[in-house]
Amino acid sequence: MDATKLRRAIARTWLAPVAAFPKRLVRVARYDTKLLKVSARWLVTSREHHNYTYDLTWLSKSHLAWLVSVVCDIPVKQVKRYIQEIEGDEQLRRHIEQTTRNAARRGLADRQVRYARRVGWYAIVRARRPEHVVETGADKGLGSCVLAAALLRNAAEGHPGRVTSLDINPEAGYLARTAPWSDVVDLVIGDSIAAIEALDRPVDLFLHDSDHSRTHERREFDAVEPKLAPGAMLLTDNVTVTNVLADHAERTGRRFLAYRETPINHWYPGDGIGVAW
Numbered sequence: 001m002d003a004t005k006l007r008r009a010i011a012r013t014w015l016a017p018v019a020a021f022p023k024r025l026v027r028v029a030r031y032d033t034k035l036l037k038v039s040a041r042w043l044v045t046s047r048e049h050h051n052y053t054y055d056l057t058w059l060s061k062s063h064l065a066w067l068v069s070v071v072c073d074i075p076v077k078q079v080k081r082y083i084q085e086i087e088g089d090e091q092l093r094r095h096i097e098q099t100t101r102n103a104a105r106r107g108l109a110d111r112q113v114r115y116a117r118r119v120g121w122y123a124i125v126r127a128r129r130p131e132h133v134v135e136t137g138a139d140k141g142l143g144s145c146v147l148a149a150a151l152l153r154n155a156a157e158g159h160p161g162r163v164t165s166l167d168i169n170p171e172a173g174y175l176a177r178t179a180p181w182s183d184v185v186d187l188v189i190g191d192s193i194a195a196i197e198a199l200d201r202p203v204d205l206f207l208h209d210s211d212h213s214r215t216h217e218r219r220e221f222d223a224v225e226p227k228l229a230p231g232a233m234l235l236t237d238n239v240t241v242t243n244v245l246a247d248h249a250e251r252t253g254r255r256f257l258a259y260r261e262t263p264i265n266h267w268y269p270g271d272g273i274g275v276a277w
């Protein structure tokens with residue numbers, strides 16, 4: 001019997017998994033070793049303990065550009081220009097590096113500026129030119145700065161707008177407390193549900209990125225619904241964990257799409273962007 005026939009014969013018996021075991025072991029060991037090396041390097045080189053930052057793979061960024069192109073109905077070339085715009089914003093990059101270097105919590109933050117999926121938030125704001133963006137969960141203020149940078153560019157082109165960034169932590173948003181970005185950021189400290197209920201201007205773009213429990217995420221989308229401007233867009237940063245925004249879109253007659261990012265050289269599998277419009 002030749003080797004092929006023997007392999008086929010074994011594949012039909014209980015011996016098959018045993019015969020395939022060495023090959024399977026090598027595959028999984030290679031994968032796990034790579035992950036272990038990346039994790040060990042990160043433990044030594046990074047200071048972050050939550051809300052990790054990283055860059056996206058080229059492919060992941062390309063898929064993100066296509067997501068924005070579809071949900072904003074603009075050519076993907078235009079989205080790619082927006083992404084290049086934020087990545088090439090040296091003033092913002094220098095500001096984040098310097099502020100991080102001097103921040104009270106500098107021991108828990110990396111100085112390298114890595115926006116990950118936030119470049120998608122930027123492109124959406126550039127494409128839709130919202131007058132009022134609401135971001136729940138500001139943390140250091142990295143997303144707030146990215147959103148503010150997009151709003152400042154829109155304003156320079158004759159489409160002013162502001163972002164309300166909500167966080168329960170009084171120390172949050174320190175990156176977004178410097179001009180010119182602070183000129184378009186309203187930082188509100190308090191629980192996001194109460195803060196959403198107190199909003200006195202229509203919301204054109206809403207981003208959930210605070211308490212990622214299913215219950216809290218659902219409460220935020222319920223609370224913001226009566227505050228939305230006609231045709232408003234809803235985003236969630238929690239789409240790899242819950243189906244809350246997809247369910248909300250179904251209930252309210254919206255379309256929904258989800259994107260999952262792929263970080264470069266990071267043990268963390270990445271978050272994503274859920275969009276309802």
Ligand SMILES: C[S@@+](CC[C@H](N)C(=O)[O-])C[C@H]1O[C@@H](n2cnc3c(N)ncnc32)[C@H](O)[C@@H]1O
Binds near residue numbers: 138166167210211
């Ligand atoms: C994932 S971080 C936000 C990340 C940020 N959007 C960015 O782009 O880096 C989550 C933040 O939500 C805040 N948070 C948690 N529960 C909250 C609540 N009930 N209301 C408002 N903010 C809350 C936390 O203090 C934390 O800073």
